[in-house]
Amino acid sequence: MQIIQPHYHAIARTAQDYERMAMSGVVAVAEPAFWAGFDRRYPETFIDYFRQISEFEPTRAAQYGIRHFCWVAVNPKEAENPQLTQTVLEHMPEFLNHPNCLGVGETGLHKSTPNECNALEAHVEIAMKHDQLVLIHTPHLADKAHGTRRVLEILAGLNVIPERIWIDHVEEHTIGPCLDAGYWVGCTLYPITKCSPRRAVDMVEKYGRERILINSSADWGPSDPFTLQECVLEFRRRGHSLQEAVELFHNNPCRFLGQNPKFDIQPISIQPLSEGISSDSLITPSFAG
């Protein structure tokens, strides 16, 4: 089955991950800019990082037949340095014009400080000015509920197009308000600290698959790109058809990311070749018994 990994930090992963992802159906990944595990001190370090994810990383992915797209931003942790943030923001438009850059991200909040909130506003304003998509990180663990409320408050005060904004890392206590406000949401599958494959499928069953993106993130910390495939399996084991799985794990990323014409992978449909074959036998899972 063809799937898309819409949030993937490729620079933190090995070529073997690319190879295994290719073998397990991944046709494209999208890599947001993120925190490197330490606070960078120089704007030039960001510029080189943006070059890495917009120019070099696509060549690595291409060796395995995987399309690679990227996003650029100053992540919330480093947004605590306003001078650095401002200088990087001034350089961002040149990367937004890059052929595989899909928009501004991941911006967002970590501890929801005034500096972080100001940086989030500035990122969203640049994105809207340049007609870009936005990927918004919401905080971890105990900070998530408050931080997600602040994200929604900040967005409500800006002139945004909700369907061009993806609020990521939602969980059971934050998904509802984000969907209600018209945004896309992301369920990020982490082994322990975010959402699990089972809980992501629970949320899809509760809210429907419209405007939901499932992703593994997969960075330098405890994470695993193949939680996405675990989620596909969980979804299918619950009796959802192959086409429904394609809609969620391939076509939804196409629908959101495809709002930027640079993302040219189209939604697909599973059809039996022969009229004599029941489509049910092709698309109905048979895991039970």
Next chain:
Amino acid sequence: MLSPQQIVDKDFLEHRHMLIEIAAYLDRFDAAVERVGDPVERPHGLYLIDQALKKLREPASKNGRAFDLLELFAS
């Protein structure tokens, strides 16, 4: 050997994760009941989970909580 505080700190997130998974498991059952109706009898597996959660709130026996739960799940 770790101190009591070190034990909590080292594995808190993993156990937080396990508890949320149990909560989601129970929510999943409730959602299925809402969708297709209540089973005539409460499934034995769910009864055991309920009993296990109750036991965890009680003081540990001399054998320990893990021992007690294994005995419960063998019943």
